[in-house]
Amino acid sequence: MEKQLALEMRGITKRFGNVVANRNVDLDLYRGEILAVLGENGCGKTTLMNMLAGIYFPDEGTIRINGKEVVIQSPKDAFAHGIGMIHQHFKLVDLFTAAENIVLGVHQEGRYNIREINAEVAKIADRYGFHLDPAKKVYNMSVSEKQTVEIIKVLYRGADILILDEPTAVLTPQEITRLFSVLRRMKEDGKSIIIITHKLNEVMEVSDRVAILRRGEHIATVNTKETDEARLTEMMVGKKVLLNIERLNPVNPVPRLEVKGLNLYSSEGVHVLKDITFSANGGEILGIAGIAGSGQRELLEAISGLQPLESGSIIFNNPKKDQPVTFYHKSLKRVKELGAQDAFHDRNMNPVSFAGMNNKAIRKWVDSGGVLFREDEVMNLRDKTPLEIRQLGVHLSFVPEDRLGMGLVGSMGITDNMMLRSYRKGPAGFLDRKKPKALAEEIIGDLEVVTPGVNTPVRRLSGGNVQKVLVGREIAYTPKVLMAAYPVRGLDINSSYTIYNLLNKQKARGVAVIFVGEDLDVLLELCDRILVMNNGAVSGIVDARTATKEEIGLLMTGTERKEEDHEQA
Amino acid sequence: MSKRDSEARVPLFHLSKRASIEPWKAWLIRVAAVALGLIVCGLVAFLLIEKLQQKPEKIGEFYYTFIKGAFGTTRKFWRFLKNLAVLLCISLALTPAFRMRFWNIGGEGQTLIGVLSAIAVDFYLGGKIPEWILLILMLIAALAAGAAWGVIPALFRAKWGTNETLFTLMMNYVATYLVAYFLVIWVPSGSSSLGKLKNGKLPVIGNENVLIIIVVLLVTAALYIYLSYTKHGYEINVVGESVRTARYVGIKVNRVIIRTMILSGALCGLAGYLIAAGSDQTVTTTSAGGQGFTGILVAWLGKFNPLFMILTAALIQLLNQGANQISQDFGVNNALPNVIVGIILFFVIGCEFFINYEVHFRGHHPEKGAVK
Known part of the structure; x- marks a missing residue:
């Protein structure tokens, strides 16, 4: 088959301040193919695509379309070059119909005739097998219909290169199947499609080639037929290394935190936690595994008193x-x-x-x-605010996923961030910075935090150092329960090991450690037990010493049948 | 494709956010901006003022007039200091709210309602009770009214999530028309405005401006300490930076917002009291004189640091008085000075952009010799 290059990106680099989102990325896209761009959260997939769509402008590098070098400064430029992007968050006017949204912003000769436009929209929909009523208002549409409008919008503008940013994240399995068949038809029609995703099964199902990004760099592009999920994973997360994380045997574990029948609805009314029951023992690390967005964040926030529960109890035992x-x-x-x-x-x-x-x-x-x-002290932490939990004398530490947006205050120095937990102590009215400063210096020394000083805004520190500051503070709070969400995300190897060691030390101290992770290798080597979440429910709790990756992987993507099994068990 | 061809379509420059900037560089940019602003002002003045066109050598005098407006005579200097103090007081009042990212655009109304309440107490009780009790009652009334004007939008936001910017802005109009309403009641028919009241005047130390200046200096120091060294100030900073962080550490965000807006409003009320009892002894719909808005500018330019804001308030006040002096000395109407102030502020505010962003010109590559 003769392959023609539709798009070439060469040496693309994009920085945000001192963060490098993309470094020297090369990417090719052929006509009539589906290219999957694969990578973990935060590896620069979306940034790279936004440079094609005219949202960002690259600091370095060149883009060629059909062999001609182009400069894309705005979404308008992108359309002029036949590039259309379907963003993760739809950009539609709710009060307009599908057709009105589709022609919005298109400059055409002649009079505006909605009937003709409706007909044309319907024609495009038919051609690729979409189901869409052009006269339907957007506010009456399901998520999948809105996505259809977005796709037809870019097709209507004559896009030959379509970029879809995590299109399946919001769809049901049936809708995903339908979307994929539409994508295949577009491919046969000669369109080039880029699909951003981190779901391997979808990559295998729909793509012709896969480009893998890791930490902003292009690792490789491979033919989907010649690879498998295991190899893709390896490229995505890096070489499989024997981690050799130390794992101590739990010393007389005692049930510390018992969560029973937890149900939580989001403010949009989505059932995000479904009947969660588990217990975390002191002197043990309980891992939580699951696809991103399966309810891990909500679970930890619920335990720390940040989410109003529908039902259930959170019992804290203090024997x-x-x-x-x-x-x-x-x-x-x-x-x-x-x-x-x-x-x-x-x-x-x-x-x-x-x-x-x-x-x-x-x-x-x-x-x-x-x-x-x-x-023995037995307290139900349900419906208690973080402050009330603390006033009960329950030391619950929480290292949230969003370090600078929740765990720390970016514009403040390390000293002031140390005070977040403890500033209420000391004389009435005034702050006592002495102890926090001493603590800040201690953490800088113990955890080898690289910083110009205790008053440098933590926002300026590198990711690893930010995390050391956060974990250091939470541990200094002498917790009974320590919860950490993705504590090693974005960290280099050394910093990661520092964090593992800290968690292990807490375990040895008798703390009940809850570790939400994404890297299964780490979970299997570090934890004692692993709780697997799937779609807001617990799909299984396994012994980390005997479980296999496959076993956990199946539980993560678990089917209805498995959930029933679990309920019977 | 030739190299030239492709270069032609690369934009002339593009922008990227700076990771950090050395303080001296930032100051160099600011000083350069003011200098540039003054030069452009001179050009505009030359184009618009006939006197200057006839005698171009007077351009030096033009710049000198700026200084003369504030420092020309002892009286002008005292007036400069007093106006500076009142403006600073309002700016300080807005600062805690702005640090909390609560966009209090209602400084004007909070100040005006403070003036109105103080004058109301003066109007009804003046002469009937001892002067010192009157002054204290006026102060209490001004503080309470300002606080109420500030806390109402905060309560609505805490309870129903209303937009505080619009709400505080609307409260300005309510205050203005309340003043108009009371003036109709108070002012005898035939007269257009409420004359100076006899009672309710702050004691004179040295001259009538000194007490005002001392009060505002004390407020400046107190607010600086409050924001930097107290638990309340710390909570304000945390809430301003991230509401999620505040919730995470158990700060009651709504309580902090309400508490801070009471403070913010009360300080505006204090500024109103200083206007009422310190200098005016009367009230008009323009008693606050737009300073509630100018104060936002002062606070913002001063990066919400009370000590730094002394400088920015002085700059604004200097420009205002200088511009007025120009309209007097050069015989031009009142509009031109405003144009001049606008031009300089444009440069002063605009330069912050170049402190935050770096401009890359075509062909220049940032890794070569750029900031790390």
């Missing part, structure tokens, strides 16, 4: 029966509260009452170890 109270985790105020609830006894099993005692005397008594818990 302290007959053990002394300390100010390590409990504030004086909380100790007094518990004292009033008759929660303590003294060494001689007599009830403890703080009535008539001043704070100093109470402190002294507690510090002497003479105040003991009457029973």
